[in-house]
Structure formats: structure tokens, C-alpha cells
Amino acid sequence: GAVVSQHPSWVICKSGTSVKIECRSLDFQATTMFWYRQFPKQSLMLMATSNEGSKATYEQGVEKDKFLINHASLTLSTLTVTSAHPEDSSFYICSARDLASGYNEQFFGPGTRLTVL
């Protein structure tokens, strides 16, 4: 099956610093990647939809200047949390859509756990 990787798996940073998370589709081309955030015992919350070569579409309430998304190639999207604060601590998950699958399944990366001190 299609594989999506994320790096890093977990990160601890100081308040005010920026953190970059990478999402890669390893064996397929993903024209669309999705970035989610999940707080403990809550549902996945879609942050933004990233299309290769174009600007990301952010969901209402998500600050695009704080959560910078770049989707420069068909296999890589990055999420940068700028000037991170403790309230940004969460589980960040990316997913990618494989056009060849034929039915819009989203394949998820393993997630990145961010802790901001």
C-alpha cells in the first residue's frame, strides 16, 4: 500500500522558536496533502489542504502566517509552526491522496508530536 512518512516523529522546542515538519509520500505522487492537528481525546481537525505548486487552503480559524505550508513537489509538503507557543503543543498528522487509487483514499503519515515548553 501507499506509504507516507513524517519527520520528525516528535519534537520539543522552546517557546518562540519555529518548527518544521516534513510529510513525504514514498511510493506515489500526491497532488494533494492534508495537514491535521489532534488534541488528546479529540477528533482530527483539518488545518489546511495543500496542493502541489499552489498556495495552501486554510480552514477557518487557522492562521496562515503562523502555520506555513509549502508543497513544492508531488512527494513533499512541509508545515512550519512559526513562533511556537505552549498552546501549539499537539499531534500533527499529514495525509496524502493517491490519484492512482481511484477513490480518494487518504493515506496518513505516522504523525509528529510537538511539545512547546
Added chain:
Amino acid sequence: GQNIDQPTEMTATEGAIVQINCTYQTSGFNGLFWYQQHAGEAPTFLSYNVLDGLEEKGRFSSFLSRSKGYSYLLLKELQMKDSASYLCAPMDSNYQLIWGAGTKLIIKP
């Protein structure tokens, strides 16, 4: 608005059968996915239904009724490793998955 309704938590016994129900309301419909999510991990794909009826895949089966806005996931021969959250996620007209909080399934010996 868009809405997903699933039980918050269910308990079942190892070796038994459990059915997790899901009702949904979405703006348009392009199929419904079921995902499994273990604590601290990302969701993994279980099934996809786009037409009415039952899809069987090993110990797991998923059913869809589009007219009723209803789906269920049936798990047979439960194993301890099946303890997880199960997420019902319909896809709307924009091909976006709509997520609820999921059903936490607890398997007891």
C-alpha cells in the same frame, strides 16, 4: 451543517462481535471511510463504501445506506489488539473527509 454521530465508547469481549454505528450529515457525498486509530498513533485505513450495501474484508465489514445517512463497522472474532478508536469519516462534495471524535472500543478478556 456537517455532522457525525458515533457512540463515544463501547466495550466488548475478546472473541465476540461488535457493531459500531455511525450516522452522518454532509454537504454532498463521495463515499464513507472507516479508520482505526490506536492511542498516540495516526489513523489507518480500514474500509471505504461508496455504494449501498456490505463490504467484507476479513474480520471487518462495513455497511452503508446513503438514503439513511447511516453506516456501521462490524468487527468479528475480536482480539485484544482491536482496542482502539474507530473513526467514521464521510467525504463531502469537496472531497474532504469530515471527522467526528470516533468510538473508543475497549476489548476485555
